[in-house]
Amino acid sequence: MADAAPAPKDPATIRREDYRPPAWFIPEVELDFQLDLERTVVRSKLDVRRSKSAKADEPLVLQGDDISPTSVKVDGEARTDWTLVEGDLVLPLNGASHSVEIEVELDPSTNTQLMGLYASNDMLCTQCEAEGFRRITFAPDRPDVLSRYQVRMEADKAKFPVLLCNGDKVAEGDGENGRHWVQWNDPWPKPSYLFALVAGDLVANNDSFTTRSGKPVELNIWVRDGDLDRTGHAMKALKDSMRWDEETYGREYDLGLFNIVAVSDFNMGAMENKGLNIFNSRYILADPEVATDADFDGIEGVVAHEYFHNWSGNRVTCRDWFQLSLKEGFTVYRDQSFSADMGSAALKRIEDVRILRAAQFPEDAGPLAHPIRPESYQEISNFYTATIYNKGAEVIRMMNTLMGAESFRKGTDLYFDRHDGEAATCEDFVTAMEDGGEIDLKQFRNWYETPGTPRVTANLSHDPQTGTATVHLSQKIAQNGEKPKSSELVIPLKTALLDPETGAHQGEQLLLLDQTEKSFVLEGYRDHPVLSINRGFSAPIILESSQTAEQLAFLSAHDDDPFARFEAVQRLMTGYLTAKVLGTPVDRDIILHAVAKILGDKEIDPAFLAELLVLPSEAFLGDQMVEVDPQAIHDEREKLRGKIAVQFEKQFRKLYKSCWPGEFSLDAEARANRKLRNVTLGYLAASYTDDAAELAFEQYREADNMTAMQGALAVLSHLEAEERTIAFDDFYAKFKSNPLVLDKWFSLQAMSLRPDTVKRIDSLSRHPDFTLSNPNRVRALYGAFTGNQVRFHDLSGKGYQMIADMVIALDKQNPQTAARFIPQLGRWRRYERERSELMRLALEKIAAQPELSKDVSEQVHKSLA
Ligand code: ARG
Ligand code: ZN
Numbered sequence: 108m109a110d111a112a113p114a115p116k117d118p119a120t121i122r123r124e125d126y127r128p129p130a131w132f133i134p135e136v137e138l139d140f141q142l143d144l145e146r147t148v149v150r151s152k153l154d155v156r157r158s159k160s161a162k163a164d165e166p167l168v169l170q171g172d173d174i175s176p177t178s179v180k181v182d183g184e185a186r187t188d189w190t191l192v193e194g195d196l197v198l199p200l201n202g203a204s205h206s207v208e209i210e211v212e213l214d215p216s217t218n219t220q221l222m223g224l225y226a227s228n229d230m231l232c233t234q235c236e237a238e239g240f241r242r243i244t245f246a247p248d249r250p251d252v253l254s255r256y257q258v259r260m261e262a263d264k265a266k267f268p269v270l271l272c273n274g275d276k277v278a279e280g281d282g283e284n285g286r287h288w289v290q291w292n293d294p295w296p297k298p299s300y301l302f303a304l305v306a307g308d309l310v311a312n313n314d315s316f317t318t319r320s321g322k323p324v325e326l327n328i329w330v331r332d333g334d335l336d337r338t339g340h341a342m343k344a345l346k347d348s349m350r351w352d353e354e355t356y357g358r359e360y361d362l363g364l365f366n367i368v369a370v371s372d373f374n375m376g377a378m379e380n381k382g383l384n385i386f387n388s389r390y391i392l393a394d395p396e397v398a399t400d401a402d403f404d405g406i407e408g409v410v411a412h413e414y415f416h417n418w419s420g421n422r423v424t425c426r427d428w429f430q431l432s433l434k435e436g437f438t439v440y441r442d443q444s445f446s447a448d449m450g451s452a453a454l455k456r457i458e459d460v461r462i463l464r465a466a467q468f469p470e471d472a473g474p475l476a477h478p479i480r481p482e483s484y485q486e487i488s489n490f491y492t493a494t495i496y497n498k499g500a501e502v503i504r505m506m507n508t509l510m511g512a513e514s515f516r517k518g519t520d521l522y523f524d525r526h527d528g529e530a531a532t533c534e535d536f537v538t539a540m541e542d543g544g545e546i547d548l549k550q551f552r553n554w555y556e557t558p559g560t561p562r563v564t565a566n567l568s569h570d571p572q573t574g575t576a577t578v579h580l581s582q583k584i585a586q587n588g589e590k591p592k593s594s595e596l597v598i599p600l601k602t603a604l605l606d607p608e609t610g611a612h613q614g615e616q617l618l619l620l621d622q623t624e625k626s627f628v629l630e631g632y633r634d635h636p637v638l639s640i641n642r643g644f645s646a647p648i649i650l651e652s653s654q655t656a657e658q659l660a661f662l663s664a665h666d667d668d669p670f671a672r673f674e675a676v677q678r679l680m681t682g683y684l685t686a687k688v689l690g691t692p693v694d695r696d697i698i699l700h701a702v703a704k705i706l707g708d709k710e711i712d713p714a715f716l717a718e719l720l721v722l723p724s725e726a727f728l729g730d731q732m733v734e735v736d737p738q739a740i741h742d743e744r745e746k747l748r749g750k751i752a753v754q755f756e757k758q759f760r761k762l763y764k765s766c767w768p769g770e771f772s773l774d775a776e777a778r779a780n781r782k783l784r785n786v787t788l789g790y791l792a793a794s795y796t797d798d799a800a801e802l803a804f805e806q807y808r809e810a811d812n813m814t815a816m817q818g819a820l821a822v823l824s825h826l827e828a829e830e831r832t833i834a835f836d837d838f839y840a841k842f843k844s845n846p847l848v849l850d851k852w853f854s855l856q857a858m859s860l861r862p863d864t865v866k867r868i869d870s871l872s873r874h875p876d877f878t879l880s881n882p883n884r885v886r887a888l889y890g891a892f893t894g895n896q897v898r899f900h901d902l903s904g905k906g907y908q909m910i911a912d913m914v915i916a917l918d919k920q921n922p923q924t925a926a927r928f929i930p931q932l933g934r935w936r937r938y939e940r941e942r943s944e945l946m947r948l949a950l951e952k953i954a955a956q957p958e959l960s961k962d963v964s965e966q967v968h969k970s971l972a
Contacts, residue, residue: 118485118961123429129252130161130168134296136254138244142262142270142306144226147213151244153254157203167207169196169245172223172238176245180208196245211244218242219880219920227372228331230307231267232385234378237428237487240299250425251530253296260304261288267306269329271366273297273381293381295361296528298424303380305329305368312338316349318359324349328391329368337392340403340773341367344410351411351445356519358418367391367410371846374882374923375491376409379416386413389847389883395771395812397848400778402813407449412442418523426530428487432479432555433533435491436499440507443500451775453669457718460644460670463501464727467493468560468649472585472730473934474970476558480533485965488923494558501647502554508599508617508645509551510544518544550621551597559584561596563620565652567604569635576604576632578640581624582648597621601645603668604629604636610665615642637661642668656682656694660701663719664708673718676701680747681723685731687743695750702751706758713766714779717786722748725896729937736939741860741897745793752794759794763787763802771812778814785818792822800828807834817851824859849876850887857891864898865905872913879917882924889913893931900938904945907932911949914963915956922960929953929963933970947971 135154140147155167171194179186179198182205189198198207218225223242224233233243241248260270264287270279274293281287311327312335318324326345328338345367352358366383373387390409393402419441420434447455470476470493477490479499484490507515521543522536533555541548566579584594598620603612618627618640637658641650654662659682662675679701686693705711705719725744729735752759766787768780788806792799800823807819820838823831835852842848853876856867871877871888878884889910893899899906910928917925932953935946953959954967 118964120483120485121487122483123427123481126427126429128158128160129247129249130158130165131247131252132156132158133247133252133254136246136256138256138258140258140260140262140304142231142260142267144216144229144231144266145214147215147224147231149211149213149244151209151211151246153207153209153246155200155205155207157200164199164201167198167200167205168192168247169198169209170194170238170241170248171196171245172241174211174213174242174244176209177212178208178210181205183208194241209245213243220923221372221374221882221921222923224304225372227370228307229266230305230309230370231262232305232307232368232370233303233380234374234385235302235380236300236378237431237491238300240302243302246299248299249427250298250300251427253298253424253528253530255296256291256293256302258291258293258304259288260291260306261286262306267308269305269307269309271305271329271368271383273301273303273383275362275364275382295381295421297381297421298530301379301381301421301424303378303383303385305370305383305385308332309368310335312342314342314346316346316360316365318349319353320359322359323363324360325364327364327366329366330388330391331369334369334388334392337394337397338369340393340398341391341406341410344407345414347407347449348411348414348445351448352415352418352441355444355448356418356441356516356523358415358523360417361422365414367413371883372881374921377413379413379420381417381421384413386410387883389850392847395773397813397842397845399812399814399817400773400781403773404446404450408442408446411445412438415441415445422528423523423526424530426532428484428490429480429482430532431487431490432495432499432502433531433536435496436479436501437503437536439496439500440503443504451714454714454718456643456670457673459497459500463493463497463647464730465724467497467647469726469730469934470494470930471498471558471560473930473937474972475930475933475966478556478558480555482556486926486961488962489926489965498647505554505597505599505646506540506548506551508601509548509597509619510540510546514544514546515540518542518546550595553594553596557584557594557596561598561646561648563598563600563641563646563648563650565600565638565640565650567636567638569632571633571635574630574632576629576636578602578618578627578629578638579624580618580620580626582620583623595622598646598648600640601642601668603639603642604632605639605662605665607634607637607661610637610661610667612636612639612667615668617645639666639668639671641674642666642671644670644674654678656697660697660704663701664704669715673715676705676719677723681728681731684723684728684740684743684747687746688728688732688736688739695747698747699751699754702755706755706762712779713783714775717779717783720786720790726894729896734939735937737896737900737942738902748790748793749795752790752792756791756794756796759787759790763791768815781812781814781818784815785821788818788822792826800826800830804830804834807837813848813851817855820851820855821858824855825861827861843876846881846883850883853877853884853887854891857888858895860895860897864892864895865901865903865909868892868906868909872909879913879920882921885913885917885924889928893928899931900942902941904942904949907945907949908952911952914953918956918960918963919958922962925960926962926966929966929970933966935970 133153137152139150215224215226222239258272270289272291277292278290309329311329314326316324362382369388369391377386419437518540522539564581568577600618602618603615605612659675659679666672728740766780766783768777803819803822810816914925935943
């Protein structure tokens with residue numbers, strides 16, 4: 108189990124159109140685990156039933172990955188006539204139903220892939236989605252086979268005092284030789300990917316919740332001793348989520364027990380196993396001293412996400428993995444709405460769009476583009492993407508926009524009702540929304556099969572004679588990756604026409620662009636209005652409008668839709684910066700005036716002000732250019748930052764002082780102050796004043812919370828000052844025993860703009876606290892580094908080589924996490940010639956390795972194709 112199995116030369120492609128219903132069903136599964144770190148014995152008893160549509164001699168095929176049976180029995184008789192075909196157990200069976208018993212031995216301590224049953228610290232845990240259950244025992248490891256599970260776990264009581272599994276605990280007792288056992292029963296039929304167990308020395312934050320129909324639920328968040336006082340925020344998020352899903356979607360929890368376990372070694376964010384969610388500890392553990400406000404938000408969002416899966420994912424699951432967005436897109440939409448309701452909807456929307464643009468738009472414009480319902484894959488782990496998740500959520504959001512909240516809810520009610528206990532498809536979801544919400548979504552379905560971000564042009568013309576304003580719209584999709592089948596999407600664009608003097612408008616309209624070109628004539632405009640379109644980012648598109656800088660400046664001062672206002676500032680800055688990079692003459696004063704207006708607007712609250720003041724990221728700017736030169740983009744962006752900083756230094760200094768947050772609190776006002784303080788500190792540092800390092804250092808020293816500390820360190824990280832060294836050394840000494848905070852120490856250095864960052868990464872990779880075995884640590888160092896545009900894209904090519912070498916090494920132990928780094932290099936065609944070639948060479952080097960995993964192989968070959 109130690110190493111990735113050598114992949115076949117040409118990994119098989121799985122196609123959506125090839126879906127066949129299962130030949131065998133397994134209504135009941137009994138599992139018995141004799142658990143130990145090095146030697147775990149798994150006995151399974153499957154009650155197998157031949158499907159009516161299956162042939163009478165169709166053998167039973169049970170998936171297996173890197174396991175082999177030590178015993179196979181059918182109806183109590185030992186059998187030897189089975190074969191292993193590419194890891195799968197093929198067993199000839201004659202009857203319509205049998206009892207199949209299989210025994211497997213595992214060594215969890217050598218499972219470095221973190222799929223299946225593995226050890227993390229001294230605890231045992233599982234990750235089965237998508238295809239990890241087959242690494243635990245042989246089973247029909249596909250989501251459309253649902254079984255009821257009864258599980259007996261036995262282990263050494265001293266080493267593993269806590270034994271957890273799905274469902275309800277029904278019995279427990281002590282065995283011989285210091286062992287103990289627990290019997291679990293999950294009454295809800297589930298696919299194998301939702302199976303989970305945990306064994307370890309854990310303590311719980313224990314709480315309770317009463318559902319709206321009066322059923323009591325015991326809640327536990329299990330962590331290692333010492334972390335207990337960092338579970339309060341996650342527990343609050345869990346209870347808030349439970350209430351919210353009852354109120355918003357009418358969904359109640361359906362077991363008497365809900366367990367969450369935090370583990371340190373985890374490939375992704377978290378996992379929604381029935382009644383036993385397993386979390387990357389970074390999405391559970393928080394207190395103000397170790398977690399930033401963004402960390403707190405991440406915890407709230409992910410706890411909600413996994414909880415919401417209990418209905419959107421577990422009660423109604425996916426027929427096959429091509430339907431992944433059925434549960435993920437919908438559940439992301441649900442967690443986004445929840446967070447919006449818990450905090451500021453406007454800020455949440457800005458944040459969600461930022462993520463979509465940073466992660467999904469580039470994916471959709473590159474060699475790994477795929478529709479939210481893909482047509483094919485080689486390794487399903489590669490499809491847990493921003494497209495499936497975040498664009499998937501945007502598609503659900505558009506349905507809500509088209510239908511209205513009430514009709515949307517009728518649709519989801521019907522969906523849950525109609526498909527409860529089933530493995531459904533995206534098509535089932537859309538049909539339920541149509542039937543329940545009484546709407547025709549025929550053309551809207553194109554979103555499910557069309558990759559690429561649509562480009563929408565919007566122009567406004569005005570006839571003063573008749574007082575009519577006409578919005579001319581057109582759409583086109585950049586063709587990349589998989590070919591779109593149909594190109595005309597239904598694009599809902601929330602629009603308002605603003606009075607050119609006051610910014611007032613007569614109400615928002617929803618314009619439906621459902622043809623290649625369409626015009627909308629609106630009456631009653633004496634003066635030429637200003638167009639505010641795609642308000643709230645109502646559609647996940649790239650807007651190409653011919654708006655002038657003056658119009659954008661007007662919107663950035665007057666638009667009453669917070670997202671649209673934010674967007675106007677972003678577009679104004681983006682237009683200026685991309686022009687500068689290209690050497691096109693462009694007016695800077697208009698930017699400075701816009702900033703002056705924003706800074707002078709007493710109505711703006713501090714959190715929103717902070718958002719408005721952040722310049723578009725270097726990565727985003729690059730995405731707007733035909734050919735990316737990261738150095739040129741960086742230089743122009745820094746120049747503008749410096750200019751704004753110098754011009755408004757006094758205001759920034761005043762703001763910085765005024766938003767001293769006082770005693771720590773998680774309330775909106777205190778958070779807003781912390782955010783604005785960090786943004787203004789950034790500007791003060793960019794204003795070439797000599798006290799920048801001093802100021803940041805002072806913030807660092809005085810900070811009573813991680814948001815302020817990290818903000819200070821982020822500023823110091825770029826500077827050539829002794830304060831930087833002192834602060835980083837101090838931070839390390841303070842937090843070296845807290846892995847999540849140590850991750851920040853690695854990340855902050857990896858994001859440094861200093862010219863020696865590439866060298867620093869190299870030495871950090873040999874730091875005693877660095878390890879490839881922990882995905883959080885790998886992401887902290889290398890993930891942060893690949894996001895550091897100007898340093899990752901260092902012209903020496905050393906950044907690319909380091910990533911390639913790391914991927915090659917990591918692929919041998921953890922293919923899933925290794926494959927996540929390919930897209931960064933995979934964007935090579937977008938860069939200027941020299942870097943492009945160096946990036947391609949790095950990919951070629953990976954491709955030339957003899958034993959690549961399916962995960963990395965698929966991504967590399969698609970990227971080079
Ligand atoms: N379903 C999980 C979620 O909540 C993601 C798990 C995916 N894990 C994996 N190893 N591919 O989004
Ligand atoms: Zn999910």
